[in-house]
Amino acid sequence: MPEVMFAGPDGRLEGRYHHAKRPNAPVALLLHPHPLHGGTMNNRVVHSLYGRFQAMGFSVLRFNFRGVGKSQGRYDGGIGEISDAAAALDFLQAVNPNASMLWVAGYSFGAYVGMQLLMRRPEMGGFVSISAPASHYDFGFLAPCPCSGMIIHGEEDELVPLNSVQKLVDKLNTQKGVAIDFRTIGDAGHVFTPPQVETLSDMAEDHVLSVLNRSRMALAAD
Template sequence: MPDVIFPGPEGRLEGRYQHGRGEKPPIALMMHPHPQHGGTMNNKLIYHVYQTFARQGFSVLRFNFRGVGRSQGEFDRGEGELSDAASALDWLQTYNPGSSSCWIAGFSFGAWIGMQLLMRRPEISGFISVAPPANMFDFTFLAPCPSSGLILQGDSDDVVPEASVQKLVNKLSQQRDITVDYRIIEQANHFFTNRLDILNEHIADYLQKNVPELAGTATDPAD
């Protein structure tokens, strides 16, 4: 799993990259939780989601937002972090020209950034949002949501109440030609402690069913 450094809007950004299988593998970008609350690309949940995408054959990148780890810059309330994510996706596409499809995945704050990136980048095929903080941040920009995707939420989350995510899902599900697969994981808190294996199974199942070129290709990643 090579360390990578690539240019961002405020200087260098730090990431970890795993190249996929085949000539034109699908690509996926991971976005971590809130930088001011300890969120980094090495967050346990993000690492597990990264590995799940890698096992499915994706070229996958996780990275640190500005001001985290070796990434330069300072926290910018989400505006700058969205620009960081766009730069990360640019880098990922540069190393995977003609990729078969493009996916994003985010956890908590990273899910909010990811959904904004979804609105700006029409090439994104689908999304995975884990515990999107619908009680803390405004998601009304998803009007309409341009892609279908999977939202995962724990029923014991004391940071993001399940009811707030259900309300978001209900709104998105009213849109034409968009299917939001909403899966609630029992006894899971905000960090899915002791439930990460179940989370991974749901993501792998969703990808196998919704990324045609992956059918029957899952393996262990090289790292």
Template structure:
């Protein structure tokens, strides 16, 4: 893990980065929760998601949104933070193969930003969201969602109404007709999944391994077809 700084037109964004030795390794960007409520890239949940991607051989970047840690600027109610995340995607593309698939993962406020990236950036092939702030932010941009992903929420989320979460789940289910679109509820947990972080990370790890195994199977199948043609 190395400290990095990403520059956009107005701000300097702090991050921590792990580069896989595999030149075609998938890439992941991790986004933290609300900057004004303790969100930062060293939070336990963010660090655990980051470590999980690294252990699955991703080139992985986590950032501090503007105004947090060594990142310059001030909180911008999501508009500037979306720019920060987009700059991070550009940076990852610069330092990785053009063949590298890109994943985005976000926690709470970061999940809202991650879903916007998923809609705006065709390079993104999958997403992972934990504790979508369904009641507090507008998710109308999700229809139709272009790629499958993982949504984790808690049974006792007092910050997002159950009806709002259910509505988002239905919309995603209707727009993404894929068995790889998954939803998991963690019982007896609050919005921030306090003391339930390990349960969430196990779900994240299983989902990543599932998607990677599918990709590997497809590669092997393609190779077999190619070998048959050559013969």
């Protein structure tokens, strides 16, 4: 789990990076919760997903947004953080030029930033959004959403009502060629307990592996 520092738009950014052995391995970028509310790359959800993507054979990066940990700069209201994520993806692509697929996974604020990144980088092949803050931010920018993906939400989320996320899912699922794998966790709030983190990690792994398997089957059929 080597520490890495890479250039961001407002100074150097701190991350942890695992490089897969396979030369054309898929890559995943993981984005943490809100910097002003204690969010860091060591958040238990982000840390758990980091291990899962690694186990699935991905090259995977988690990093601290500007102003968090050793990352330089200051919080920028979500705008600069989208640029940070783009810089992190640049780093991933530079060290994985032959990656077979690009994924982004984010939790809470990180889910918002990740879905903004989708719109800026059409080469993205999949996403996992956990506790997407659909009641706090306007997700109307996903028109059209560039790829299918997964959304996971706690049924008892006290910060983001389940129905706000259901509306987002319904809207995305009406788009041509887009299918959202929407799963909920009973009794889960916005912050997940360790057992709930395992549950959501299992869900994410199940989704990602199914997409990878379909991709491999499609390639074999060509």
